[in-house]
Amino acid sequence: MDKHDFVIRFAGEGGQGLVTSADALSRAAAHAGYFVQTHSTFPSQIMGGPASSQVRISTTPVLSSGDGVDVLVALNQYAYDHHHQDLNAGGVTIYNAEEYELPEGGDYFGIKADELAKSTGNARAANMVSIGAVANLIDFDLVQIDAFITQRFTRGRAGDDEIIAANIKAVRLGAEVATNAGFKVGKLHAPDPPDYEQIVITGNAALSLGATAAGLEFYVGYPISPATTVLIWMENNLWGEGRFVHQVASEIEAINAILGAGFAGKKAMTATAGPGFSLMSEGLGLAWMAEIPLVVVDVQRGGPATGLPTKSEQSDLYTCMHPAHGDIKMPVLAPGTIEECFYAGALSVNWAERYQGPVILLSEFGLAERGENIRRPELSAISTESRTLVNEEDTGKRYDSWDGTTPLPGMPIPGGRGAYVANGSEHDEIGDTTHLPRHHIRLTERRFKKLDLLNGAHYEIENADADVIIMPWGSSKGPAREAYDRLLASGENVGWLYSVALHPLPDEVKNVLASADKIIVPELNYLGQWSSLLRQEGYKAESITQYTGLPFRPADLVVSIRERIDVGVTA
DSSP states (O other), rough: ESSSEEEEEEEEETTTSSSHHHHHHHHHHTTTOOEEEEOOOOOOSSSEEEEEEEEEEEESSOEEEESSEEEEESSSSSHHHHHHHEEEEEEEEEEETTOOOOOTSSEEEOHHHHHHHTTOGGGGGGEEEEEEEEHHHTEEEEEEHHHHHHHHHHHTTTHHHHHHHHHHHHHHHHHHHHHHHHHOOOOEOOOOOOSOEEEEEEHHHHHHHHHTTTTTOEEEEOOOOTTTHHHHHHHHHOOOTTTTTOOOHHHHHHHHHHHHHHHHOOEEEEEOOOHHHHHHHHHHHHHHHTTTEEEEEEEEEEEEEEEOOTSSSOHHHHHHOOOOOSSSOOOEHHHOOOHHHHHHHHHHHHHHHHHHEEEEEEEHHHHHHEEEEEEEOGGGGSSSOOOOOOOOOOOSSSTTOOOOSOOOOOBTTTTTOOOOOOOSSSSTSOOOOOOHHHHHHHHHHHHHGGGGOOOOEEEEEOOTTTTTEOOOOOGHHHHHHHHHHHHHTTTEEEEEEEEEESSSSOHHHHHHHHHHOOOOESSSSSSSSHHHHHHHOOEEEEEEESSSOOOOHHHHHHHHHHTTTTOOOOO
């Protein structure tokens, strides 16, 4: 029977090539014209510990990691014991027969991938043996895998042909084992590729690419999971005249460095995770007070403290909205898909320049290293904004009162026209320290009024007059969207509301929120942070929370939402 969607999970321990296997299968499927999405979970140590990586392959765009697993490749007993319960009906496990044995008669068969790989002359081809067995189970065309292997290993080096031949042979050996086992999970339906060019990219790479497309010039960062790959991407790609990348010694050094760069006229960014973001609090307060453009990316992980460095949570929202003491509420962009990561990366840089202040780009582990195929962005089409600079007609009063009816006063650049003081103390029109109430009043109002300049973020509104509105944020968008589509198909009266910009919210989104009788917010935290913030604004919001370190399953959300709207739940 043809199936349009399969989930394949590789499980074992860190260092066994699980991520490599899922990535290779996803790229082979994308190369063949399918839509893919990967998801990994692993411990924080470099080697060892329980880990898994999976790929969802579909004939239509993939929204989530799915509800269950169709094929499980379990490389040790622990992996089998803890993952086989996730198998869908008719699912099959491929177990590592070199590591352990299972009794006869189950929905599984063994494979000796290492031994078979060695027989090809390439001991490193064990993952291709497993991929061949998986491909046979879902009736995936092996020729497509051959094409991917040929493309992957054609590098203009001596020995390329031998490596290609060994990997193709490994795929065939794995497929042969699966054939002899006699199992089939289904037949993957022929792909229906889109009529546009695609790329497979991770969330961290996408936001980095977007930021550079918008003219990012200065990046510094301190390694911290799951933000480190932003630093690595920048080191490999942000180069050329006028551009600078550096690994600093701490998160405090990072925020101070981009403060200096922003003050000096550079488009500047750093990326960190929750613990590092906490250390940046004072610097972010200074950037807000002195009105210095910069971008801080917070790739969320489980917390507090060290918490769950390699798991996903959406639990930094309170901190990102109000990262410093005093009256402050930062602009926050929170993309929910890999494609949105790209455009949010560009928009964050433009927003910082537009309103002359700090912007928070809020991502999370569930997006950071997730691979997905998206429409290839047209980099030349990305708008690039730059801050307004002082000119000969300016009065030199950079911090003059501003109510939005006139252009924002230009920002001086050191060494140029219009010298001023970038002061963390409350200040007068030219930046000199003052404690006079009238200055604090007018500049507090100026700093918040500037937020009105920030627009252009993606949002979605459907069935706005429904009894119940579903409003996810960040990476919970995909599972929530699958749940929403299933609820609609079953006749439920539900609406959909989503915004990449969490602050400031688009006016169109606020209008729907104001009229809704019930807003349900799926989010990965304990406190229900987004619904709490919405209730502060007078909106009737409540959360469906999860804090396992793992993404929502659409089926679970369907059940939870039905319970909230007082509709009977069917088994």
